[in-house]
Amino acid sequence: MFDCDVLVVGGGIVGLSTAYALTRAAPGTRVTVLEKEHAIARHQTGRNSGVIHSGIYYRPGSLKARFAVKGAAEMVKFCAEWGIPYEVTGKLVVATAREELPRLHALVQRGRENGIPVRELGPAQISEYEPRVRGLAAIHVGTTGICDYGAVSERLAEASGARILYGAEVTVIDRRPWGVAVRTADGRVVRARVLVNCAGLHCDRIARLAGDDPGMRIVPFRGEYYELADPSLVRGLVYPVPDPAFPFLGVHLTRGIDGGVHIGPNAVPALAREGYGWSVVHPRELAGTLAWPGSWAIARAHWRYGAGELRRSVSKRAFTEAVRRLLPVVSESDLRRAAPGVRAQAVLRDGTLVDDFLIREAARTVHVLNAPSPAATASLPIGREVATRALAHL
Structure with missing residues (x-):
């Protein structure tokens, strides 16, 4: 009667980690993953900067803090075991203005509460780590690293033993007391005992x-990136002090596992859920965003911040100015456009930007409704959490 025990919707790193955790926790569990694209990790997983986050930013006791700290150590171990390239680089968080110093000191305290080793630096010590970076003060976070999350996803898919159906966009879900039946756009029907939504x-x-x-x-x-024409200008990872009023980290410098240095991202509204450029517009999706009261509440609360992000989106000069706060030697000619990404930000009706991971359950169903950064870093413990909940429904 059932095609599988657990049906996972979404072949990104969270869905694949869930499949991996299911078969590890309960060998013999039949898992199927539905992926609407023709390969795994095509969206958020494959379009991020590849950072293994330490967990320093996140509220102590939150799922983000717990899963990121644990997940960073597990991700390094997973990469080492499977021969996936990685490096524990450490990173600098740099204050470039006096008004940022209290927020920098608060980050030191938060890092210590989360059990993360943090070293405070003065201007001369900043230069020891990054000779071309300038700032009034900084902190060094030693547990931050980099890897290739696309390669991690491939290994998770392989090791899980799950059946993966590609080109399988979900169009109908029929949930009954006996289980769940899902129809895909190409007419396939898959019946399962439990559904896990990692879409x-x-x-x-x-x-x-x-x-x-x-x-x-x-x-x-949408997060838009540039890359440095001369990657030798930056040795590792350099971040600004984040604005606590907004869940984005600001324009930062990230040396990838391939040796290139990405700069960004900014954060501008996308006109489609997979809107990787201003020319990509899906009227129905855009109408859904505009009809949600929370979207207008965000605009009212953060219009000034948003205006700056839009300016940096349309003006390379403005983007370069933001970079020069950290790296004064950079000019417009040093920056080359790189592939953008789109972040799935959960927003409540009142405009609250959901800051933590959000997992909800219903009959025979587990929904992962917010898994922003550091979801890739934390994917192994998130997968175990979701798998535990799914197995309880069995």
Whole structure:
């Protein structure tokens, strides 16, 4: 009667980690993953900067803090065991203005509360780590690293033993007392005992198809990147002090596992859930975003911040100015456009930007409704959490 025990919607790193955890925790569990693209990790997983985050930014006791600290150590171990290139580089968080110093000191305290080793630096010590970076003060976070999350996803898929169906966009979900039946756009029907929704940019739509009110909407934000023509200008990872009023880290410098240095991202509203450029517009998705009251509440609360992000999106000069706060030697000619990404940001009706991971359950269903950065870093413990909940429904 059942094609599988657990049906996972979404072949990103969270969905694949869940499949991996399911078969590790309960050998013999039949797992199928539905992926609407023709390869795994095509969206958020494959379009990030590849950072293994330490967990320093996150509220102590939150799922983000717990999973990031644990997940960073596990991700390093996983990469080492599977021969996936990685490096524990450490990173600098640099204050470039006096008004940022109290926030920098608060980060030191938060890092210590989360059990993360943090070293405070003065201007001369900044130069020891990054000779071309300038700042009034900084902290060095030793547990931050880099890896290739696309390669991690491939290994998770292989090691899980799950059946992966590609080109399988979910169009109908029929949930009954005996289980769940899912129809895909190409007419396939898959029956399972339990459904796990890890659909990322489309997770709220999948929840509604299942008959559940997620209480939030995904509002997509595009992150635009440049890369340095001369990657020798930066040795490792350099971040500004984040603005606690907004869940984005600001324009930062990231040396990738391939040796290139990415700069960004900014954060601008995307006109489609997979809107990787201003020319990509999906009217129905855009209308859904505009119809959600929370979208307008965000605009009212953060219009000034958003205006700066839009300016940096359309003006390379403005983007370069933001970079020069950290790296004064940079000029416009040093920056080359790189591939953008889109972040699936969960927004409540009142405009609250959901800051933590959000996992909700219904009959025979587990929904992952918010898994922003550091979800890739924390994917192994998140996968275990979701798998535990799914197995309880069995």
